[in-house]
Amino acid sequence: MLKWWIILYIAHRLASSLSHTPRTVVAPGIELRILPLGDSISFGWNSTDGTDGYRLELSQCLSSSSWLFVGTQRSGTLMADNYNEGHPGYTISRIGAVAGPGLAESPNIVLLHAGTNDLNNSPRPANESYANAPTRLGALIDExxxxxxxxxxxxxxxxxxxNAGTEEKIQAFNQAVPGIAQQRAxxxxxxxVVDMxxxxAGELIDGLYPxxxxxxxxxxxWLGALQRVTAMG
Incomplete structure (x- = not known):
């Protein structure tokens, strides 16, 4: 059984330093059951390659014998293993409300990208203020x-x-994420933590989706984060 170390890892601009060939085995002898959890970005929305999203690149980098995606949703036309738990349009709280079936598939890695809809949508529900989005993220991690x-x-x-207004909210949200993770660690x-x-803006198709x-x-x-996490144990 893999011995996991609790770490706080912030990956800054790793894309230029990562090799795509040969495929990477990030945890030798351990099958990674990876649950991509989040909103439309985890689903791969607006991806012109067929809603494969970031999962396509990650799947092409990982050794075919060392991992699989899990989840109750399926999206993507360029890979057979297109499972995920991405829910387009969902806020952090709504993601938490529907995450159970995906979590029941016993992932040992959860890739969580959530908060875009909390910070972009208007008007806000009374219980989903912009300012409290970090608190909701912490609650989702706890769930x-x-x-x-x-x-x-x-x-x-x-x-x-x-959008400048949305970006300002995102920056404030992102500043809170390391503390949320550190408190739980x-x-x-x-x-x-991985810094996305x-x-x-130059990598967004409509100002919001990649x-x-x-x-x-x-x-x-994501690959860089997986390498750092699994290398510790």
Whole structure:
């Protein structure tokens, strides 16, 4: 059984340093059951390659014998293993409300990118203010770890947006993410952070969703986080 170390890892601009060939075995002898959890970005929305999103790049980088995606949703036309738990349009709280069936598939890695809809949509429900989005993210992480105590949650500082007002909110949200993760790591939870904020406005197809280049960038950043997490144990 893999010995997991609790780490806090922030990956800054790793895409340029990652090799795509040969495929990478990030945890020799261990099958990674990876749950991509989040909203439309985890689903791969607006991806011109067929809604494969960042999962396509990640799948092309990982050794075919060392991993599989899990989840109740399927999206993507370029890979057979297109399972995920991405829910287009969902806020953090709504993601938490529907995550149970995906978590029941016993992932040992959860890739969590959530918060875009909390910070972009208007008007806000009374219980989903912009300012409290970090608190909701922490609660979602707690829900994940309560249902699957042995899993590692890799939580993202989310990608940018072209709209100045939305981007300001995203920056404030992202500043809170490391503290959210560190608080839980200090309590013995298995949490890591990956910084997706280097996916900028020039890699967005409509100011909000990544272009194919943006999704590729995300896949490389996820790979870097997986390498750092699994190398520790």
């Amino acid at each position: 994940v770890l309560a249902q699957v105590p042995g899993t590692v949650v890799v939580v993202a500082q989310i990608i940018n947006a072209a 200090d309590a013995g939870m298995k949490v890591a 904020s280097s996916v900028g 272009t194919p280049t943006g999704y590729k960038h995300m896949g490389d950043l």
